[in-house]
Amino acid sequence: MPAKFKDLVLDANDHHALADFWCAALGYRRKDELDPPEDGWVRPAEWPVPIADPTGEAPLIWVQPVPEPKTAKNRLHIDVFGSLDELLGLGATLVRKRDDEIEWDVLADPEGNEFCVFAPR
CATH class of the missing domain: 3.30.720.120 (Signal recognition particle alu RNA binding heterodimer, srp9/1)
Incomplete structure (x- = not known):
């Protein structure tokens, strides 16, 4: 290894x-x-x-x-299960809302680092 x-x-x-x-x-x-x-x-x-x-x-x-x-899109990001509204309330911003093409929301933390949010299981 x-x-x-x-x-x-x-x-x-x-x-x-x-x-x-x-x-x-x-x-x-x-x-x-x-x-x-x-x-x-x-x-x-x-x-x-x-x-x-x-x-x-x-x-x-x-x-x-x-x-x-930060000047460009992340090449590596974090995926989380979570609440879109709560994360936005903490200071994240919505980059792309889930739609017919993707089943997750793309957010950015307060410094612009993108992360994906999946609905809690």
């Missing part, structure tokens, strides 16, 4: 705000809140923010600061 999946990484201009969006959207929490360092160490604000599924079932996501804005 040449590789094994580890984590997902999202680039962001405001990595703290985007981490908060995805925590609210997915029910994730900042990893340092779930597993605080025993020595009281605090992650510097300019470092990437790891967010984690509190159940440990879903992958860790790193939200890392980058200076440049």
Whole structure:
């Protein structure tokens, strides 16, 4: 096996705000809140923010600061089961509504990263 999946990484201009969006959207929490360092160490604000599924079932996501804005369509994106209205209420924007051609909605997070939303099962 040449590789094994580890984590997902999202680039962001405001990595703290985007981490908060995805925590609210997915029910994730900042990893340092779930597993605080025993020595009281605090992650510097300019470092990437790891967010984690509190159940440990879903992958860790790193939200890392980058200076440049998003300029093109994602080549890799996240698919989620969820509520269109709730995600829009959190700050996502609708890119394409489900229709006769696709059975999902395409949204963008507050920094423009596209993701697909499927109706909950």
